[in-house]
Amino acid sequence: MESSFATVGLPFALAVIMFGLGLSLSVADFRGVAKNPRAVAIILGCQIVVLPLLGFGLAVAFGLQPLLAVGLMTLAAAPGGTVANLYSHLFxxxxxxxxxxxxxxxxxxxxTLPIVVNFSAAWFLDTADGIGVQPAKMLQVFALxxxxxxxxxxxxxxxxSFADxxxxxxxIASGVLIAVVVVGALLGEDRAxxxxxxxxxxxxxxxALSLTVGxxxxxxxxxxxxxxxxxxFEIGLHNATLALAxxxxxxxxxxMSVAPAVYGIVMFPLAVVFGVVVTRIGRMETGRTKTTGPSVHETEYRRDRP
Known part of the structure:
Protein backbone atom coordinates (compact mmCIF):
# COMPACT_ATOMS: atom_id res chain seq x y z
CA MET A 1 0.00 0.00 0.00
CA GLU A 2 2.79 2.43 0.93
CA SER A 3 4.57 1.92 -2.41
CA SER A 4 1.42 2.54 -4.44
CA PHE A 5 0.55 5.59 -2.37
CA ALA A 6 4.04 7.09 -2.70
CA THR A 7 4.41 6.44 -6.42
CA VAL A 8 0.89 7.28 -7.65
CA GLY A 9 -1.38 8.90 -5.07
CA LEU A 10 1.05 11.36 -3.50
CA PRO A 11 2.44 12.81 -6.77
CA PHE A 12 -1.10 13.22 -8.12
CA ALA A 13 -2.26 14.98 -4.95
CA LEU A 14 0.77 17.28 -4.92
CA ALA A 15 0.27 18.15 -8.60
CA VAL A 16 -3.40 19.07 -8.08
CA ILE A 17 -2.59 21.20 -5.03
CA MET A 18 0.20 23.06 -6.81
CA PHE A 19 -1.98 23.56 -9.90
CA GLY A 20 -4.55 25.18 -7.62
CA LEU A 21 -1.82 27.47 -6.29
CA GLY A 22 -0.89 28.41 -9.85
CA LEU A 23 -4.50 29.37 -10.63
CA SER A 24 -4.26 32.10 -7.98
CA LEU A 25 -0.87 33.45 -9.13
CA SER A 26 0.27 35.79 -11.86
CA VAL A 27 3.61 37.26 -12.89
CA ALA A 28 2.54 40.46 -11.15
CA ASP A 29 2.59 38.62 -7.82
CA PHE A 30 6.35 38.18 -8.13
CA ARG A 31 6.63 41.92 -8.74
CA GLY A 32 4.97 42.39 -5.38
CA VAL A 33 8.44 42.13 -3.86
CA ALA A 34 9.10 45.67 -5.08
CA LYS A 35 6.03 46.94 -3.21
CA ASN A 36 6.91 45.34 0.14
CA PRO A 37 10.65 44.49 -0.01
CA ARG A 38 11.17 44.91 3.74
CA ALA A 39 8.17 42.78 4.71
CA VAL A 40 9.16 40.06 2.23
CA ALA A 41 12.77 40.02 3.47
CA ILE A 42 11.78 39.81 7.16
CA ILE A 43 9.19 37.06 6.75
CA LEU A 44 11.30 34.98 4.35
CA GLY A 45 14.18 35.36 6.81
CA CYS A 46 11.97 33.74 9.44
CA GLN A 47 11.19 30.90 7.03
CA ILE A 48 14.72 30.24 5.84
CA VAL A 49 16.72 30.82 9.03
CA VAL A 50 14.54 30.79 12.15
CA LEU A 51 12.29 27.79 11.43
CA PRO A 52 15.04 25.24 10.71
CA LEU A 53 16.77 26.36 13.93
CA LEU A 54 13.46 26.05 15.77
CA GLY A 55 12.85 22.57 14.36
CA PHE A 56 16.38 21.47 15.26
CA GLY A 57 16.05 22.81 18.80
CA LEU A 58 12.73 21.05 19.37
CA ALA A 59 14.02 17.75 17.94
CA VAL A 60 16.95 17.84 20.38
CA ALA A 61 14.91 19.10 23.34
CA PHE A 62 12.22 16.41 22.92
CA GLY A 63 14.81 13.71 22.23
CA LEU A 64 13.10 12.57 19.04
CA GLN A 65 14.19 9.36 17.39
CA PRO A 66 16.53 10.15 14.48
CA LEU A 67 14.05 9.31 11.71
CA LEU A 68 11.31 11.40 13.32
CA ALA A 69 13.79 14.26 13.79
CA VAL A 70 14.68 14.32 10.09
CA GLY A 71 10.97 14.33 9.26
CA LEU A 72 10.44 17.35 11.52
CA MET A 73 13.38 19.16 9.92
CA THR A 74 12.00 18.44 6.45
CA LEU A 75 8.71 19.95 7.53
CA ALA A 76 10.49 23.00 8.96
CA ALA A 77 12.17 23.62 5.60
CA ALA A 78 8.98 23.17 3.56
CA PRO A 79 7.53 26.44 2.22
CA GLY A 80 4.18 27.87 3.17
CA GLY A 81 1.13 26.17 1.71
CA THR A 82 -1.90 27.50 -0.13
CA VAL A 83 -3.94 27.18 3.07
CA ALA A 84 -2.01 30.19 4.43
CA ASN A 85 -3.65 32.44 1.84
CA LEU A 86 -7.14 31.29 2.86
CA TYR A 87 -6.56 31.77 6.59
CA SER A 88 -4.97 35.16 5.99
CA HIS A 89 -8.08 36.24 4.08
CA LEU A 90 -10.40 35.00 6.85
CA PHE A 91 -8.51 36.86 9.59
CA THR A 112 16.91 25.61 0.92
CA LEU A 113 14.99 22.34 1.30
CA PRO A 114 17.79 20.04 0.02
CA ILE A 115 20.31 21.89 2.21
CA VAL A 116 18.24 21.42 5.38
CA VAL A 117 17.37 17.80 4.56
CA ASN A 118 21.00 16.92 3.87
CA PHE A 119 22.17 18.61 7.06
CA SER A 120 19.55 16.95 9.26
CA ALA A 121 20.17 13.52 7.71
CA ALA A 122 23.92 13.91 8.34
CA TRP A 123 23.36 15.13 11.90
CA PHE A 124 20.69 12.75 13.17
CA LEU A 125 21.36 9.57 11.17
CA ASP A 126 24.29 7.17 11.27
CA THR A 127 25.91 6.26 7.97
CA ALA A 128 24.78 2.71 8.64
CA ASP A 129 21.19 3.81 8.09
CA GLY A 130 21.97 4.11 4.40
CA ILE A 131 19.50 6.95 3.90
CA GLY A 132 20.49 9.90 1.76
CA VAL A 133 18.99 12.49 -0.50
CA GLN A 134 18.72 11.24 -4.07
CA PRO A 135 19.20 14.18 -6.50
CA ALA A 136 17.16 12.59 -9.30
CA LYS A 137 14.15 12.01 -7.02
CA MET A 138 14.49 15.48 -5.52
CA LEU A 139 14.30 16.95 -9.03
CA GLN A 140 11.19 14.86 -9.73
CA VAL A 141 9.51 16.24 -6.63
CA PHE A 142 10.25 19.82 -7.58
CA ALA A 143 9.10 19.16 -11.13
CA LEU A 144 5.78 18.15 -9.55
CA SER A 161 -12.61 33.88 -15.94
CA PHE A 162 -12.17 30.10 -16.09
CA ALA A 163 -9.39 30.29 -13.48
CA ASP A 164 -11.67 32.30 -11.17
CA ILE A 172 -11.92 22.15 -2.03
CA ALA A 173 -10.29 19.27 -3.93
CA SER A 174 -6.92 20.32 -2.51
CA GLY A 175 -8.27 20.21 1.03
CA VAL A 176 -9.70 16.74 0.47
CA LEU A 177 -6.44 15.55 -1.07
CA ILE A 178 -4.43 16.90 1.85
CA ALA A 179 -6.60 14.81 4.18
CA VAL A 180 -6.14 11.74 1.97
CA VAL A 181 -2.38 12.27 1.86
CA VAL A 182 -2.17 12.57 5.65
CA VAL A 183 -4.26 9.44 6.26
CA GLY A 184 -2.36 7.51 3.59
CA ALA A 185 1.00 8.43 5.12
CA LEU A 186 -0.09 7.33 8.58
CA LEU A 187 -1.63 4.07 7.35
CA GLY A 188 1.54 3.30 5.44
CA GLU A 189 3.52 3.08 8.68
CA ASP A 190 3.09 -0.07 10.79
CA ARG A 191 4.05 1.79 13.98
CA ALA A 192 2.03 4.89 13.10
CA ALA A 208 2.21 26.92 17.54
CA LEU A 209 5.70 28.42 17.72
CA SER A 210 5.87 28.79 13.93
CA LEU A 211 2.64 30.79 13.91
CA THR A 212 3.93 32.91 16.79
CA VAL A 213 7.35 33.55 15.23
CA GLY A 214 5.75 34.55 11.93
CA PHE A 233 0.04 32.20 8.60
CA GLU A 234 2.74 32.04 5.92
CA ILE A 235 5.38 30.87 8.40
CA GLY A 236 3.05 28.79 10.55
CA LEU A 237 1.22 26.79 7.85
CA HIS A 238 3.70 24.67 5.93
CA ASN A 239 3.18 22.65 2.76
CA ALA A 240 2.87 19.30 4.53
CA THR A 241 2.16 17.55 1.23
CA LEU A 242 5.52 18.65 -0.18
CA ALA A 243 7.26 17.50 3.01
CA LEU A 244 5.54 14.12 2.66
CA ALA A 245 6.62 13.90 -0.97
CA MET A 256 10.09 10.32 8.49
CA SER A 257 6.63 11.05 7.10
CA VAL A 258 4.98 10.86 10.53
CA ALA A 259 5.81 14.42 11.66
CA PRO A 260 4.53 16.04 8.42
CA ALA A 261 1.43 13.81 8.52
CA VAL A 262 0.62 14.68 12.14
CA TYR A 263 1.28 18.33 11.37
CA GLY A 264 -1.25 18.12 8.53
CA ILE A 265 -3.88 17.39 11.17
CA VAL A 266 -2.95 19.71 14.05
CA MET A 267 -2.21 22.83 11.96
CA PHE A 268 -5.88 23.53 11.15
CA PRO A 269 -7.29 23.93 14.69
CA LEU A 270 -4.13 25.71 15.87
CA ALA A 271 -4.39 28.15 12.95
CA VAL A 272 -7.98 28.97 13.97
CA VAL A 273 -6.91 29.63 17.57
CA PHE A 274 -4.05 31.82 16.33
CA GLY A 275 -6.41 33.76 14.05
CA VAL A 276 -8.86 34.41 16.87
CA VAL A 277 -6.08 35.59 19.19
CA VAL A 278 -4.51 38.04 16.73
CA THR A 279 -7.96 39.34 15.78
CA ARG A 280 -8.70 40.13 19.42
CA ILE A 281 -5.32 41.82 19.76
CA GLY A 282 -6.16 43.95 16.74
CA ARG A 283 -9.55 44.91 18.22
CA MET A 284 -7.99 45.84 21.56
CA GLU A 285 -5.47 48.08 19.85
CA THR A 286 -8.19 49.65 17.71
CA GLY A 287 -10.21 50.37 20.87
CA ARG A 288 -7.25 52.15 22.46
CA THR A 289 -6.73 54.36 19.41
CA LYS A 290 -10.29 55.72 19.73
CA THR A 291 -9.18 57.68 22.79
CA THR A 292 -5.50 58.22 22.06
CA GLY A 293 -5.64 58.64 18.28
CA PRO A 294 -4.20 56.27 15.66
CA SER A 295 -0.65 55.07 16.20
CA VAL A 296 1.81 54.65 13.40
CA HIS A 297 1.17 50.88 13.60
CA GLU A 298 -2.61 51.36 13.23
CA THR A 299 -2.18 53.91 10.45
CA GLU A 300 -0.10 51.42 8.48
CA TYR A 301 -2.71 48.73 9.14
CA ARG A 302 -5.45 50.92 7.66
CA ARG A 303 -3.32 51.81 4.71
CA ASP A 304 -2.71 48.13 3.94
CA ARG A 305 -6.39 47.21 4.14
CA PRO A 306 -8.16 47.18 0.75
Whole structure:
Protein backbone atom coordinates (compact mmCIF):
# COMPACT_ATOMS: atom_id res chain seq x y z
CA MET A 1 0.00 0.00 0.00
CA GLU A 2 2.79 2.43 0.93
CA SER A 3 4.57 1.92 -2.41
CA SER A 4 1.42 2.54 -4.44
CA PHE A 5 0.55 5.59 -2.37
CA ALA A 6 4.04 7.09 -2.70
CA THR A 7 4.41 6.44 -6.42
CA VAL A 8 0.89 7.28 -7.65
CA GLY A 9 -1.38 8.90 -5.07
CA LEU A 10 1.05 11.36 -3.50
CA PRO A 11 2.44 12.81 -6.77
CA PHE A 12 -1.10 13.22 -8.12
CA ALA A 13 -2.26 14.98 -4.95
CA LEU A 14 0.77 17.28 -4.92
CA ALA A 15 0.27 18.15 -8.60
CA VAL A 16 -3.40 19.07 -8.08
CA ILE A 17 -2.59 21.20 -5.03
CA MET A 18 0.20 23.06 -6.81
CA PHE A 19 -1.98 23.56 -9.90
CA GLY A 20 -4.55 25.18 -7.62
CA LEU A 21 -1.82 27.47 -6.29
CA GLY A 22 -0.89 28.41 -9.85
CA LEU A 23 -4.50 29.37 -10.63
CA SER A 24 -4.26 32.10 -7.98
CA LEU A 25 -0.87 33.45 -9.13
CA SER A 26 0.27 35.79 -11.86
CA VAL A 27 3.61 37.26 -12.89
CA ALA A 28 2.54 40.46 -11.15
CA ASP A 29 2.59 38.62 -7.82
CA PHE A 30 6.35 38.18 -8.13
CA ARG A 31 6.63 41.92 -8.74
CA GLY A 32 4.97 42.39 -5.38
CA VAL A 33 8.44 42.13 -3.86
CA ALA A 34 9.10 45.67 -5.08
CA LYS A 35 6.03 46.94 -3.21
CA ASN A 36 6.91 45.34 0.14
CA PRO A 37 10.65 44.49 -0.01
CA ARG A 38 11.17 44.91 3.74
CA ALA A 39 8.17 42.78 4.71
CA VAL A 40 9.16 40.06 2.23
CA ALA A 41 12.77 40.02 3.47
CA ILE A 42 11.78 39.81 7.16
CA ILE A 43 9.19 37.06 6.75
CA LEU A 44 11.30 34.98 4.35
CA GLY A 45 14.18 35.36 6.81
CA CYS A 46 11.97 33.74 9.44
CA GLN A 47 11.19 30.90 7.03
CA ILE A 48 14.72 30.24 5.84
CA VAL A 49 16.72 30.82 9.03
CA VAL A 50 14.54 30.79 12.15
CA LEU A 51 12.29 27.79 11.43
CA PRO A 52 15.04 25.24 10.71
CA LEU A 53 16.77 26.36 13.93
CA LEU A 54 13.46 26.05 15.77
CA GLY A 55 12.85 22.57 14.36
CA PHE A 56 16.38 21.47 15.26
CA GLY A 57 16.05 22.81 18.80
CA LEU A 58 12.73 21.05 19.37
CA ALA A 59 14.02 17.75 17.94
CA VAL A 60 16.95 17.84 20.38
CA ALA A 61 14.91 19.10 23.34
CA PHE A 62 12.22 16.41 22.92
CA GLY A 63 14.81 13.71 22.23
CA LEU A 64 13.10 12.57 19.04
CA GLN A 65 14.19 9.36 17.39
CA PRO A 66 16.53 10.15 14.48
CA LEU A 67 14.05 9.31 11.71
CA LEU A 68 11.31 11.40 13.32
CA ALA A 69 13.79 14.26 13.79
CA VAL A 70 14.68 14.32 10.09
CA GLY A 71 10.97 14.33 9.26
CA LEU A 72 10.44 17.35 11.52
CA MET A 73 13.38 19.16 9.92
CA THR A 74 12.00 18.44 6.45
CA LEU A 75 8.71 19.95 7.53
CA ALA A 76 10.49 23.00 8.96
CA ALA A 77 12.17 23.62 5.60
CA ALA A 78 8.98 23.17 3.56
CA PRO A 79 7.53 26.44 2.22
CA GLY A 80 4.18 27.87 3.17
CA GLY A 81 1.13 26.17 1.71
CA THR A 82 -1.90 27.50 -0.13
CA VAL A 83 -3.94 27.18 3.07
CA ALA A 84 -2.01 30.19 4.43
CA ASN A 85 -3.65 32.44 1.84
CA LEU A 86 -7.14 31.29 2.86
CA TYR A 87 -6.56 31.77 6.59
CA SER A 88 -4.97 35.16 5.99
CA HIS A 89 -8.08 36.24 4.08
CA LEU A 90 -10.40 35.00 6.85
CA PHE A 91 -8.51 36.86 9.59
CA UNK A 92 -7.78 40.11 7.72
CA UNK A 93 -4.16 39.57 6.78
CA UNK A 94 -2.38 41.08 3.79
CA UNK A 95 -3.37 38.40 1.25
CA UNK A 96 -1.42 40.03 -1.57
CA UNK A 97 1.71 39.71 0.57
CA UNK A 98 0.85 36.06 1.29
CA UNK A 99 0.58 35.31 -2.41
CA UNK A 100 3.94 36.96 -3.11
CA UNK A 101 5.58 35.07 -0.23
CA UNK A 102 4.12 31.72 -1.30
CA UNK A 103 5.35 32.24 -4.86
CA UNK A 104 8.88 33.18 -3.78
CA UNK A 105 8.99 30.52 -1.07
CA UNK A 106 8.19 27.78 -3.57
CA UNK A 107 11.15 28.87 -5.72
CA UNK A 108 13.59 29.31 -2.83
CA UNK A 109 12.71 25.84 -1.55
CA UNK A 110 14.55 24.43 -4.57
CA UNK A 111 17.74 25.47 -2.77
CA THR A 112 16.91 25.61 0.92
CA LEU A 113 14.99 22.34 1.30
CA PRO A 114 17.79 20.04 0.02
CA ILE A 115 20.31 21.89 2.21
CA VAL A 116 18.24 21.42 5.38
CA VAL A 117 17.37 17.80 4.56
CA ASN A 118 21.00 16.92 3.87
CA PHE A 119 22.17 18.61 7.06
CA SER A 120 19.55 16.95 9.26
CA ALA A 121 20.17 13.52 7.71
CA ALA A 122 23.92 13.91 8.34
CA TRP A 123 23.36 15.13 11.90
CA PHE A 124 20.69 12.75 13.17
CA LEU A 125 21.36 9.57 11.17
CA ASP A 126 24.29 7.17 11.27
CA THR A 127 25.91 6.26 7.97
CA ALA A 128 24.78 2.71 8.64
CA ASP A 129 21.19 3.81 8.09
CA GLY A 130 21.97 4.11 4.40
CA ILE A 131 19.50 6.95 3.90
CA GLY A 132 20.49 9.90 1.76
CA VAL A 133 18.99 12.49 -0.50
CA GLN A 134 18.72 11.24 -4.07
CA PRO A 135 19.20 14.18 -6.50
CA ALA A 136 17.16 12.59 -9.30
CA LYS A 137 14.15 12.01 -7.02
CA MET A 138 14.49 15.48 -5.52
CA LEU A 139 14.30 16.95 -9.03
CA GLN A 140 11.19 14.86 -9.73
CA VAL A 141 9.51 16.24 -6.63
CA PHE A 142 10.25 19.82 -7.58
CA ALA A 143 9.10 19.16 -11.13
CA LEU A 144 5.78 18.15 -9.55
CA UNK A 145 5.80 21.48 -7.74
CA UNK A 146 6.90 23.90 -10.46
CA UNK A 147 5.25 22.44 -13.57
CA UNK A 148 1.68 22.40 -12.17
CA UNK A 149 2.21 25.92 -10.77
CA UNK A 150 3.40 27.11 -14.19
CA UNK A 151 0.43 25.44 -15.91
CA UNK A 152 -1.98 27.01 -13.44
CA UNK A 153 -0.44 30.45 -13.98
CA UNK A 154 -0.66 29.95 -17.76
CA UNK A 155 -4.35 29.03 -17.47
CA UNK A 156 -4.98 32.15 -15.39
CA UNK A 157 -3.12 34.34 -17.90
CA UNK A 158 -5.00 32.93 -20.90
CA UNK A 159 -8.45 32.36 -19.37
CA UNK A 160 -8.84 34.37 -16.18
CA SER A 161 -12.61 33.88 -15.94
CA PHE A 162 -12.17 30.10 -16.09
CA ALA A 163 -9.39 30.29 -13.48
CA ASP A 164 -11.67 32.30 -11.17
CA UNK A 165 -14.50 29.77 -11.58
CA UNK A 166 -12.18 26.82 -11.04
CA UNK A 167 -10.44 28.34 -8.02
CA UNK A 168 -13.01 27.31 -5.41
CA UNK A 169 -13.53 23.71 -6.64
CA UNK A 170 -9.78 23.19 -6.87
CA UNK A 171 -9.31 24.58 -3.35
CA ILE A 172 -11.92 22.15 -2.03
CA ALA A 173 -10.29 19.27 -3.93
CA SER A 174 -6.92 20.32 -2.51
CA GLY A 175 -8.27 20.21 1.03
CA VAL A 176 -9.70 16.74 0.47
CA LEU A 177 -6.44 15.55 -1.07
CA ILE A 178 -4.43 16.90 1.85
CA ALA A 179 -6.60 14.81 4.18
CA VAL A 180 -6.14 11.74 1.97
CA VAL A 181 -2.38 12.27 1.86
CA VAL A 182 -2.17 12.57 5.65
CA VAL A 183 -4.26 9.44 6.26
CA GLY A 184 -2.36 7.51 3.59
CA ALA A 185 1.00 8.43 5.12
CA LEU A 186 -0.09 7.33 8.58
CA LEU A 187 -1.63 4.07 7.35
CA GLY A 188 1.54 3.30 5.44
CA GLU A 189 3.52 3.08 8.68
CA ASP A 190 3.09 -0.07 10.79
CA ARG A 191 4.05 1.79 13.98
CA ALA A 192 2.03 4.89 13.10
CA UNK A 193 0.27 5.16 16.47
CA UNK A 194 3.49 4.78 18.44
CA UNK A 195 5.35 7.31 16.31
CA UNK A 196 2.40 9.71 16.17
CA UNK A 197 2.21 9.67 19.96
CA UNK A 198 5.90 10.48 20.22
CA UNK A 199 5.83 13.16 17.51
CA UNK A 200 2.42 14.61 18.32
CA UNK A 201 3.46 16.95 21.14
CA UNK A 202 6.57 18.28 19.44
CA UNK A 203 4.69 18.77 16.17
CA UNK A 204 1.94 20.75 17.89
CA UNK A 205 4.52 22.86 19.71
CA UNK A 206 6.38 23.45 16.44
CA UNK A 207 3.19 24.57 14.71
CA ALA A 208 2.21 26.92 17.54
CA LEU A 209 5.70 28.42 17.72
CA SER A 210 5.87 28.79 13.93
CA LEU A 211 2.64 30.79 13.91
CA THR A 212 3.93 32.91 16.79
CA VAL A 213 7.35 33.55 15.23
CA GLY A 214 5.75 34.55 11.93
CA UNK A 215 3.64 37.14 13.76
CA UNK A 216 5.90 38.42 16.55
CA UNK A 217 9.15 38.98 14.63
CA UNK A 218 7.47 41.10 11.89
CA UNK A 219 5.61 42.98 14.65
CA UNK A 220 8.87 43.74 16.48
CA UNK A 221 10.29 44.89 13.16
CA UNK A 222 7.48 47.44 12.84
CA UNK A 223 5.43 45.89 10.05
CA UNK A 224 1.72 46.64 9.83
CA UNK A 225 -0.88 44.54 11.61
CA UNK A 226 -2.13 43.02 8.34
CA UNK A 227 1.43 42.12 7.31
CA UNK A 228 2.08 40.50 10.70
CA UNK A 229 -1.04 38.35 10.35
CA UNK A 230 0.06 37.37 6.85
CA UNK A 231 3.51 36.48 8.20
CA UNK A 232 2.06 34.35 10.97
CA PHE A 233 0.04 32.20 8.60
CA GLU A 234 2.74 32.04 5.92
CA ILE A 235 5.38 30.87 8.40
CA GLY A 236 3.05 28.79 10.55
CA LEU A 237 1.22 26.79 7.85
CA HIS A 238 3.70 24.67 5.93
CA ASN A 239 3.18 22.65 2.76
CA ALA A 240 2.87 19.30 4.53
CA THR A 241 2.16 17.55 1.23
CA LEU A 242 5.52 18.65 -0.18
CA ALA A 243 7.26 17.50 3.01
CA LEU A 244 5.54 14.12 2.66
CA ALA A 245 6.62 13.90 -0.97
CA UNK A 246 10.24 14.40 0.09
CA UNK A 247 10.15 11.94 3.00
CA UNK A 248 8.29 9.21 1.11
CA UNK A 249 9.79 9.47 -2.39
CA UNK A 250 13.22 11.05 -1.93
CA UNK A 251 14.16 9.66 1.48
CA UNK A 252 11.98 6.55 1.07
CA UNK A 253 11.04 6.50 4.74
CA UNK A 254 7.53 6.16 6.14
CA UNK A 255 8.90 6.89 9.63
CA MET A 256 10.09 10.32 8.49
CA SER A 257 6.63 11.05 7.10
CA VAL A 258 4.98 10.86 10.53
CA ALA A 259 5.81 14.42 11.66
CA PRO A 260 4.53 16.04 8.42
CA ALA A 261 1.43 13.81 8.52
CA VAL A 262 0.62 14.68 12.14
CA TYR A 263 1.28 18.33 11.37
CA GLY A 264 -1.25 18.12 8.53
CA ILE A 265 -3.88 17.39 11.17
CA VAL A 266 -2.95 19.71 14.05
CA MET A 267 -2.21 22.83 11.96
CA PHE A 268 -5.88 23.53 11.15
CA PRO A 269 -7.29 23.93 14.69
CA LEU A 270 -4.13 25.71 15.87
CA ALA A 271 -4.39 28.15 12.95
CA VAL A 272 -7.98 28.97 13.97
CA VAL A 273 -6.91 29.63 17.57
CA PHE A 274 -4.05 31.82 16.33
CA GLY A 275 -6.41 33.76 14.05
CA VAL A 276 -8.86 34.41 16.87
CA VAL A 277 -6.08 35.59 19.19
CA VAL A 278 -4.51 38.04 16.73
CA THR A 279 -7.96 39.34 15.78
CA ARG A 280 -8.70 40.13 19.42
CA ILE A 281 -5.32 41.82 19.76
CA GLY A 282 -6.16 43.95 16.74
CA ARG A 283 -9.55 44.91 18.22
CA MET A 284 -7.99 45.84 21.56
CA GLU A 285 -5.47 48.08 19.85
CA THR A 286 -8.19 49.65 17.71
CA GLY A 287 -10.21 50.37 20.87
CA ARG A 288 -7.25 52.15 22.46
CA THR A 289 -6.73 54.36 19.41
CA LYS A 290 -10.29 55.72 19.73
CA THR A 291 -9.18 57.68 22.79
CA THR A 292 -5.50 58.22 22.06
CA GLY A 293 -5.64 58.64 18.28
CA PRO A 294 -4.20 56.27 15.66
CA SER A 295 -0.65 55.07 16.20
CA VAL A 296 1.81 54.65 13.40
CA HIS A 297 1.17 50.88 13.60
CA GLU A 298 -2.61 51.36 13.23
CA THR A 299 -2.18 53.91 10.45
CA GLU A 300 -0.10 51.42 8.48
CA TYR A 301 -2.71 48.73 9.14
CA ARG A 302 -5.45 50.92 7.66
CA ARG A 303 -3.32 51.81 4.71
CA ASP A 304 -2.71 48.13 3.94
CA ARG A 305 -6.39 47.21 4.14
CA PRO A 306 -8.16 47.18 0.75
Missing amino acids: HGDVALNITLTALNSILALI VLIPVAVGMLVRARAR RADRPVR LEYATEAGAVTAVFC YVIPRLAGLSAAQCVAGG VTLTVLDSSE
